[in-house]
Amino acid sequence: INERYSREAGDMLLRQIAQRLRSIFPPSQLCHTAGDEFLIFSHDMLQSKGTSGCSSQARIDALRLLFTQPFFLDGSPVEVSFSSGCCGKYHKDLSLEELIRRANIALFRAKETGQGNHRCYTIIEQQIERDKILADSFPYAIDNDEISLVYQPLCVNGSNTLFRLEALSRWHHHELGEISPEEFIPIAEKNGFMLLFSRFLVKRVCLDMLEMEKGYGEKPTISINITSRQLLDTNFIDSTISILDKADIPRDRLKLEIRENLLSTDTELVLPIMEKLQLAGLEMTLDDFGTGASSLSYINKIPIKEIKIDQSFIGGIPDDEESAALIRSAIAIASANNFRVIAEGVENKVQNEWLAQEGCTLMQGFFYVKPMDLKEVILWCKENSSPAADNYQTQDN
Numbered sequence: 001i002n003e004r005y006s007r008e009a010g011d012m013l014l015r016q017i018a019q020r021l022r023s024i025f026p027p028s029q030l031c032h033t034a035g036d037e038f039l040i041f042s043h044d045m046l047q048s049k050g051t052s053g054c055s056s057q058a059r060i061d062a063l064r065l066l067f068t069q070p071f072f073l074d075g076s077p078v079e080v081s082f083s084s085g086c087c088g089k090y091h092k093d094l095s096l097e098e099l100i101r102r103a104n105i106a107l108f109r110a111k112e113t114g115q116g117n118h119r120c121y122t123i124i125e126q127q128i129e130r131d132k133i134l135a136d137s138f139p140y141a142i143d144n145d146e147i148s149l150v151y152q153p154l155c156v157n158g159s160n161t162l163f164r165l166e167a168l169s170r171w172h173h174h175e176l177g178e179i180s181p182e183e184f185i186p187i188a189e190k191n192g193f194m195l196l197f198s199r200f201l202v203k204r205v206c207l208d209m210l211e212m213e214k215g216y217g218e219k220p221t222i223s224i225n226i227t228s229r230q231l232l233d234t235n236f237i238d239s240t241i242s243i244l245d246k247a248d249i250p251r252d253r254l255k256l257e258i259r260e261n262l263l264s265t266d267t268e269l270v271l272p273i274m275e276k277l278q279l280a281g282l283e284m285t286l287d288d289f290g291t292g293a294s295s296l297s298y299i300n301k302i303p304i305k306e307i308k309i310d311q312s313f314i315g316g317i318p319d320d321e322e323s324a325a326l327i328r329s330a331i332a333i334a335s336a337n338n339f340r341v342i343a344e345g346v347e348n349k350v351q352n353e354w355l356a357q358e359g360c361t362l363m364q365g366f367f368y369v370k371p372m373d374l375k376e377v378i379l380w381c382k383e384n385s386s387p388a389a390d391n392y393q394t395q396d397n
Contacts, residue, residue, distance in 0.1 A: 009073045013071055013073060013080070016071050016072075017080070018030070018032060021038060021040070024063070025040055025042065029041045037107075039100065039103075060084070060118050063084065064116070067080055067081060081116050082115075083111045083115060083118070084107065084117075084119075085103050085105070085106025085107030085108070085109065085110050085120070086106055086119075086120050086121070087102035087103040087106055087120065088120075102121040103121060105121055105125050106119045106120055106121040106122075107119070109125065130176070131187055133175075133176065134173070134176070134183070134187050135190070135191045135193075138187065138188055138193050138196075138197075141173065142197065142200050144174075146171055147170065147200065148169070148170050148171075148172070148373070149167050149168065149170070149201075149208065149374070150167075150170055150377075151165040151167055151168070151222070151373075152364060152369065152370065153166075153368065154166060154362055154363070154364045155362070155363055155364070155368045156361060157360070157361040157363050158352075158356065158361075160368065160369070160384040162220065162381060162384060163221075163362055164221045164222065164223055165220050165221070165222045166223045166224075166257070166364065167201070167204075167208075167222050167223065167224050168181070168371050169181050171184050185197075189229045194227065194229050194230055194236075195233060195236060198230055198233075198236050198239065198240070199239055199243065201224055202224070202239070202243045202254070203243055203247075206249050208222075208374050209222055209247075210247070211374060212374075215382070216381045218381065219249070219253060220381070221253050221254075221255060222254060223254070223255035223256070223257050224254065224255070224256065225259075225287065226256050226257065226258060231258060231270065232269070232270075237277060237280065240254070240282070241282070250281075251280065251282055252281055255282075255283050256282055256284045256285070257285045257287040258270075258274075258284055258286060258287060260286050260288050260290070267298050271298070271301065271302060274302055274303050274304075275303055284304045284306075285305075285306040285307070285308055285342070286304050286307045287310075288308065288310040289307040289308055289330055290310050290313050290327075299337065300337050304339065305340060306340040306341070307333070307339050307340075307341055307342070308341075308343075309327055309343050309344065309360075310344070310345075312345075314343055314344065314345040314365070315345060317351055317354050318351075318354045327358065327360070328358060331358055331359050331360055335359070341359075341360050342362040342364060343360050343363050343364070343365075344364045345364070346363045346364065346367045347365050351367070352367055
């Protein structure tokens, strides 16, 4: 408007818009912030906390109606469109500045989808912002020990005989609190931090393994979970081998747990990498077995010694017939290929006894022991049996 008419004409148009806005909002709820933007404070623009929408449809329709009729400059009609964004103050600690900032984010999203649209600062925007905070603070978390490891034992059925430990990462963010791996691993992958995280993870496992050896006289085998991004990154393999060798830890003390769905979608790409890992002395476990539409055409080709039945199937046994059938099938596949088979997520005696009866004798879950920090796991290992031989085979028992 300023370019087409004049700055004075632009100011006149803003006054006309303000006049129309005052027809449905009192002056105490309305202010002109900058340029072509107005800010409205209202108690009835928002629905109750927890709903996905945030605006009163009647109010938004009233705003749209204000702009359906043309404005006039020097007697000539001028059509004006508008976009709007809103945010509700659901928390008493939310400052005015933060409230306005979030409303501006919603306005930006509305403009992205075209003129005349309305958006609210909803869960989507909150998640985008949260992801950015986590991505920006991830290197800090690595450098300042915000990310730690806990360990959960894999036990021989019916006893606390330790077969192996699984390392599980935890992030205690300095502002946001506990962040689960299911949330921060995808963010690390998306933002190029996986090699940084991998090096941290392997180094920490090596250091903890040496502390465990000092603490109870054994250097246990420890497994870590790796993603497709890590597996396909040659730097990850080289870095892992280098860290193990510098720490003077035998390579077979570290196990790599690889999700089954990666193999079922990228078999031809992954197989050569797994063979390289095997040649380097790193052993692998096929994790989350049963979730990736396994193919018998490749299951006997991949260089693994174990399959780990996904806990989603354990929870339903013995009553869930489909889960029971899949577990029996997994145990049969393991037996045919001379694999060990591990059940994860064992939570009660009924599940444990049913699995043992079916021939699964390596267990992991709260029925045995919950994940523990380094001091706790050293104490647990002192009080329980020494580690089981790593060549333990379920079908031999």
